[in-house]
Amino acid sequence: MKKLLLFVVAVIMAQIVAAQTVVFQETFEPPSLGAGLVSSADSAGVPTTNFTPWALSTHLAKSGTRSDSNRVQTGKTIYLTSTSFSTTGNSYVILEFSHICKLFFSDGGMVEVSNNNGATWTTLGPAQYLGTGVMIQSKFSENSYGNDWFPGDTITKPTNSWWKTEKFDISSIAANQPNVRIRFKYIGSGNPAGAGRYGWLIDEVKVTAAPSELIPPTITMNTYPTDTVYSAGPYNVSAYVKDNTGVDTVWLSYQIGNGAFINLGMTKSPTIDSLYSCSIPFPGWGKKITYRVTARDVTTAQNLAYSPASGYYSFFIKYATAGTFTLGTGTSTNTNTTYPAPYGNWYWGAKHQILITKQELNAMGAAAGPIMSLAFDVATVQGTPLQNFYISIGHTTATALASGAWQSNLTTVYTAPTYTEVLGWNTHNFTTPFNWNGNDNIVIEVCFNNSSYTYNAVTRYTPTTFNSVLYYNTDASTVCPTITGGTASMNRPNMKLVIGGS
Structure with missing residues (x-):
């Protein structure tokens, strides 16, 4: 039975790998060092003079030690354009990248996609956006994430805690195309109020393509223990899980102390739409429980979602005050x-x-x-x-x-x-x-x-x-x-x- 289970898991993982293909990726780390993206001040992507180009930075990085950055340049429009890649045979295409956009709201950063090797470009906006920030006139700026990027503040410098990860569904533009390119467009409006901002930093650019959709389920936690609990359980965990194509499986993985993770299937409620739940059994007083919820959709890509998106929830089981x-x-x-x-x-x-x-x-x-x-x-x-x-x-x-x-x-x-x-x-x-x-x-x-x-x-x-x-x-x-x-x-x-x- 154990060998059969391992075989089934291996087959599923092979299917997932086969279903999704990374068709473009740039991390700005060796050996590429950003070679997949070229800086220019020309809309055709041809390097020109009289501007400061995008350049590798070792001051900040989402992962590794490098990112690509462009400092504020009043009145300039500067591009960071990818090499061409193919999405042929794939009906769904997702663009992901991490960034810090410390730009004045009248300036800002746009993302564009071409499906004809750069002859024409489409600006991405709310219709394609799958992230959690705010795009104003299809631009990112220091106002995109509330106070996280300190809007209006020209003194505070970015740190690695500022990185945000964005996701766009570019299938309607880039699916089944032999010559796709993406580019990041820094816009310096000429407004002197924008001076003093740090600029725009880009890292971990990736385009993934697949025959089936690549949008994972959404998980909204309902009841879940955190911090310290003063009861002998069991500890109920429930979450609303939704997906346009359908939810295949939802499960909870938990760990007692530093022990091995244990998986619990989460059961769908027969009466409450999209609600899944399970219970973590009482492991004893003075124990720490670490856990997260995972959901998989029914597509051939078997897209996964996690809650929390990174890391784990945890709680400590303690006697109540006597x-x-x-x-x-x-x-x-x-x-x-x-x-x-x-x-x-x-x-x-x-x-x-x-x-x-x-x-x-x-x-x-x-x-x-x-x-x-x-x-x-x-x-x-x-x-x-x-x-x-x-x-x-x-x-x-x-x-x-x-x-x-x-x-x-x-x-x-x-x-x-x-x-x-x-x-x-x-x-x-x-x-x-x-x-x-x-x-x-x-x-x-x-x-x-x-x-x-x-x-x-x-x-x-x-x-x-x-x-x-x-x-x-x-x-x-x-x-x-x-x-x-x-x-x-x-x-x-x-x-x-x-x-x-x-």
Whole structure:
């Protein structure tokens, strides 16, 4: 199966590579050093004099160490023109490049395409633009990206954090053509207000062609965890994914710490258009999750989109700040011979299961997290050491307890060879905190088994509206393993739970 999966992946990747062809590329790095683009001040692309041409710069680069740049030249129009390339056999053509356009709005930078080796040119504009900037009169300028390029500021110099990546669909102009050229057109309007700007920098120019469209799906994140979360998950991730040709597959890749990435398929909602979702399972407290969403369309090019477009989202799973939650403030008590009585030795042993609903905890502001301790409120001490005392906790969907219906699959969180109660709140700090998921009710089991009897310690309780306690007592050595019988009660001992805490 593993070999078959690897073969299928290899075939898919081969199809993707075969479907897309890079027909022109210039990175301004060795060995080409920008030879694929020629600077000129003549619309025919013929080098002329009396101007400062585009030139390689090592000050700024999107990647590598070089870009091509043109400084502000008042009243000049200067071109950076590509060599000719073919798109024959391909119906879809995409132009991509990265740039910093620190030019006054009346100046600006245009992008043009020729499908007849430069005899005529078409200016690209909003009809072909697939980027996120703003083109004013089909030009880029310092105003194209809000405040990112510091419009109006002639002092601040560009840094590599300023680079923006643009994309144009030039299929309507350049598809199935043997002699295509592109060019970048710097326009110096002559307005003296444009003086002092840094200029226009270009890097990573690429033209990709394919028989099928090359526009990837769009991903708009809906719900997704970031920063720090204080719950035990699962962590829902959902996104709206759309594509004009159709969406093939959407998946989430996540990593726990520095471990290997794990892929989860995202399921399309049957009721909400274009919404895909999945859940990252809880990996444990103190873990960092790194993840991203990938979508693939149905075309033969199998275009991919990512969210985020680069890098990853991440979040850290942390205990919430510890909170103490009191369940019950009643002043009624059991007697030294009646139950419920978690410290009751009127019989050799006593086993109690106590139900707490998530609604009760939520109403007090408790969130999912580790339960660190449990306390009972003793009004009168008996003082008998209780043998093999333990506390266990588990999740349950039960909304009431009933005779004979003992809850199972509980986790032991506290044990003591003997325990003797004290006056007031008796706090049991758990050796192993119990991770409450925040979605289910919880059941707490308290049990001990002596070989003789005395009397019960007297504890305070509060009546509930449901059977919140199930207890069993007898003069035998088998009290704790018993899972039959028992008496249900609404009189739940007052408790304090500490939930959360790092």
